[in-house]
Structures are given as C-alpha cells and as structure tokens.
Amino acid sequence: MLENLKIGILGGGQLGAMIIRQAIDLGLSASIMDKDAHAPCSRYTSSFFCGDPASFEAILEFGKGLDVITIEKEAVNINALRQLEKQGVRIFPAPDTIEVIQDKFTQKQFLLSHHIPVVPGEAIQGKKDLYQYENKLPLCLKKRRDGYDGYGVMVLKTKGDIAAAFDAPCVVEELVDIKHEISVIVARNEYGAVACYDPVMMVFSEEKFVLDYQIAPAQIDKEILKKATILAGEVADALKLVGILAVEMFVTKENKLLVNELAPRPHNSGHHTIEASITSQYEQLLRAVLGLPLGDPGLRFPSLMMNILEGATLNTDKRGKLNRLLDIPGAHLHWYGKEGNRPGRKIGHVTVTDNTIENVIAKAASIRKILN
C-alpha cells in the first residue's frame, strides 16, 4: 500500500513542508533533500538528507532505494535524475520537462515551438550584449537560470541601469503593457488526465517583483479565464507533464494572453488551494506522481493569499501581531518557521477565506493593517 512507497522530494523549504502535510493524509513516507540542514522540512521527516539538489553525486546518493522522486524547486541536477531513472526510480515531472523549464530561454523556445503565445524575448550571453539594446529601453532582464521570487529579474529603464545589470546569460524581454497577471495551476498524470484550477489574479509590488497578494477566483472577464485554463492544459500536454505546473500569464491591454513563466512544482499561486479548493495543489501533486486519480480542483469559496515577508516592521511585536491575525475568523496562518533573518524573504503566508469576495477583501485589509 501507499505507506510502502518511498517518495523523495528535492528541496526542503515551505513548499516541501506543505507536501509533507498532505503526505500524512496518504500515510506516505517522504524523504527530503536540502542543502540547508535547518530547512523547514528537516523537522517533519525521519528521513532528511542534507545535500545540494544541484549536485550529481548528492542526488544519486539520495535516490537510492526511493520509488518516486519529485521536486519543490527547479534547480536540480538533471543528469543525476536521468541516471536514477535508468536505475528504476520514477522521476516526476520527467527530467526532460524540468530541463526545458530550468532555462527561461529554452522554456520560451519550447512554448513558441508548440504555438503557445509568450512574451517576446531574446537570449544574451552577458552584460556586454546589453548595449545593443540601448535604444530599445525599457526592457525586462531575467537570468536564464536559478531566478526565483523576484531574484534574477530587473527592469532596465536607462543606460545607467545597463551598467548595473546582471552579468550572466539572460533573456531580454519586451516590457509588455499588461492589464493583469494571472496564474493557472494545472495537474496531469501519466495516463494523460488533466485537471485545471481556476485562474488566480496576482498583484505584484512594483519595486521588488514580489507577489503582494492574489485573489481566487480572478475578478476578470470569464471568457479570458476560460481561455487561460485551456492554454494551461495545452502547456501541460506539450510538456507531457506528470505532476503539477504553475503557468503564469499576462493579460495584455488588448485582452491577449501571453505565457510569462512556468514552474513545474507546487507554486505560491496555489497556496490558497489548501483551504479554498476541494483538492489542494499539494495533494494533487501526490496524486499525479503516484498514479492515483486526480482530485477535483474546484474552488469552494473565494480566497485571498498574502505573503508574510521578513522585515523590521513585522519584527516589532511579532507575536502580538500574529495573535491578532489568528483572532480573525477565516484567516489561515502558515508560518514557515525559517531560521535566520534576511529582510524581504517569505517567512509565511495567510490565506483568507469567506463567503464573498467583498468579505475576503475587507478581512485582508484588516490583516494588512495588523502586519504593517
């Protein structure tokens, strides 16, 4: 039975911990690998392996005796996963899928080759190549690999910005004039079954490219939302995905959809599914990679998700603030229990649920006041 299946997760952060939360519901054993010995997941498994998922040797060692491996971050060693696959370990999403997505330019080319609309962009080797774009500013510059949560992304507005730009292989993208940013979580299993969550609308802080809050269901035209879920399903099929995938999209001023970025794993934009959906994205991932039937992705009620970021403001009377937050009915705190102290990083989130979107927004406003 399920308890005899040995599942491994590459990455031991909050996403991994939320996978373990659902692994408990299926009685599964989960082995976790993270390079930080104090990663959140290290507390919630008897099988924690301290090692870098980017290391060939470390992954080979970790994979011994496991039945299935999945990921909670993309920066993993693909060659090692291919090697383990040859040894009989099932790797979901497939190494090919992860590899395509790991590199933002390869990802874009893949999508284009499958006739999926994307944000136009070109590849450059390093900073020196940027000067040819001087007359095309403003532009968005993204590192091809290893960016996350706004790290590895910057907007170039002036020539001065070029001088301060990343000196690494990057994608240079047009700054699209966007009306909305949405995200669709889609799951697909090895039998080709696909389940799409309702699109969520994401609102980003302008400075840092960090998500400010997200609302589900997205409060935009239903026809666009329907197209977005169809598009997400097409991406999942094109990738022959087994697992779950976040498809972040732009809705342009002309109501066109452009795929911005993919993440082949549980995603921030699916946190709300724990409380607000019939099947959470974490349970859906486990169902997909274990060959179980996919669950109903239906939304039960409106929700809003806000990240909690490390910072001086929160640190003043943190316990008091969290207590006041916990006193709001329908405010679901997820506190990641991270060690250390790096201003700006995500240390928790709150999902607010209620019967109407208006109530959800009103509660979220109270929470924002408490946390700031």
Add this chain to the structure above:
Amino acid sequence: MLENLKIGILGGGQLGAMIIRQAIDLGLSASIMDKDAHAPCSRYTSSFFCGDPASFEAILEFGKGLDVITIEKEAVNINALRQLEKQGVRIFPAPDTIEVIQDKFTQKQFLLSHHIPVVPGEAIQGKKDLYQYENKLPLCLKKRRDGYDGYGVMVLKTKGDIAAAFDAPCVVEELVDIKHEISVIVARNEYGAVACYDPVMMVFSEEKFVLDYQIAPAQIDKEILKKATILAGEVADALKLVGILAVEMFVTKENKLLVNELAPRPHNSGHHTIEASITSQYEQLLRAVLGLPLGDPGLRFPSLMMNILEGATLNTDKRGKLNRLLDIPGAHLHWYGKEGNRPGRKIGHVTVTDNTIENVIAKAASIRKILN
C-alpha cells in the same frame, strides 16, 4: 517565535500525525513519544522517542528540554507529568484533568459532583462482584482504565455473559434506552476562552461498539444540540481544561442528555473538522495549548466521516478500491499507513463533504459499496 517552541506529544498514532499536519502550519517542532518504533508519527518528525507513555522514567526523559507537552491518548503516566511540571514544562491538559478522565468511575463522580448528568453506574473490583447484579441485567460493563475503540466495553445480557466478563476494576452501567449518540468537541485555553464545535451524530455498529459513521451537523432537534454545546462548555470549565475535549453524550428517548464519556484530546468525532470546519480540532488543540487565540469552530458545510477498518474484504484489491474512492469528488481519504495487520482496527478514514446533507449521504453510500 513559534518555531522555537518545543512541543511534545505523548502518543504517535494517527491522531498525533494529524496534529503534526497542523504543527507544520505553525512552523512548530514536534517531538513524539510512542512505544511502537513504527508508529505513524515516527515518519513525520526528526524527533521521535521510542518509549511507553505509561512509564515514569520514559516520560521524564522525553520531557527534558520541551516547552509544552500534550497528549493524543489518555494512558500516560500522571506522576511523571507532575514532576515535569515542577521542572517548568507546561503540561496541557493539566495532569489533574487527565487523571480525572483516565478512570471512567472517577470521571463519572467528578461530573456528578459538578451537576453534569451522566449515565448511572457503580464501581466494582472484579468479576466476583458482578454476581450481585444478576437480577439487574442487561448492563454495560466498562473497564475503569485503558479502554478505547470498543476495547474494554461489553454488554452483559445473561448470567453466562457474567462468566465471560472482564475480571478487572470496572464500571457497571445501566443500559440506557437511547435515541441518539452525539459528540461535542470543545476547546478551552488558559485564559478561560471556550470554543464549541457543532455536535456530530455518531452511529455505532451494534456488535463491536465501533463507530460506523458520523454526521455533522447532527440531524436532530436544534434545542437539544444547543443544550449539548452548553453542557460541553460546562464540562470544560469544571475540568479547568486547557486543550480540547470530546464530550460523548446520549440523547435518551425522553430527549435528556447524559454524558457518556470524555476524551481530553483530539477525537475520532472531530476528524471531519479538518475539511469541514474553519478551524480543525488539531489546529484548535495547538492554539489552546500554546496560548494563541482559539479559532472559529464554525462548520463550513455538511460532512460525514467513516472509519476504514482492517479486514479481509478491504484487502481484496485494496489499491483498486482506494483508487475508486479517490475518484469521488469531495471524498477526502486519510490513510494512516499503519504497519502490521490486525482485523478490525482503524487504518484510515474518509471524510465526505458536499453542499447538502443529502449529497453527503449519497456519496457515503457509494463509498461504502466500494470499500465492502
């Protein structure tokens, strides 16, 4: 912050695992103690302590360095908990509360002394004392200590049954003519705040005293349900409870409420709160013992919970049956991943949620067909 709090749980079964599930949401570390090295919880913590919670020495050893200890079973060594309390470890529920409840006769006397109506009963030392009740049959016989899930309970109908009865300190109870069995989960924190869940109706299999299924909200007269929640609050206050408590009650043919049994911990009759309530009983327990504000216990939608028992029927094509169950929208599987094979024991449960009680009952009927 919360992640620096070291919480210990005595007992490492499925209830403990469901507490860990919620501990993840608060970023807490949880140390678990169980005498079975392969208990479900052993997989979900980096801090598993193999030892018997009934042992004085084992608990003292386990408690070193912990901030708070709570329980997921009553059979724990009270003297050791008192000793740890003197050393500064916070024990919730208090050792006095657990001690009163551990013994079914002491429990009954305590409730009577607080004017809480109970099933009438008397204490006996052992089997020889039973013969004086020969002319009062039928009666219900319950071991004073360590009974659970129908173990330690039997109905005496004939003189022959007396010969086959437990030979241990027991409570002899009248067989009350009951209309319904209900359970109310109530939480109370150290500041005296009380939160009551809606009563659930429990339906037991007649032979084995094992729960067949439970429905929330209970489909009985609203006035009775209101009285039941008031009664549960009174019991929590009388016990000066800090934690959560299941108050199992009988509704007699005359619509009177009688308290049947108490359990000062998460309880089977609160499993449905994971999916169906705003705050689950597991989260509520953590909030109560950590001095956080109690959460909203409100029910979001109707639900029905069924235990899954080990047995020959299930074992025929178990994986196929679970797959068909997972294919029903709103059927939430909790598979405990227990080792071994003892027919009749609980190895999982399913919570069914839907918008109407009729839909919930119809889905439950399909599930029963699948599992049988």
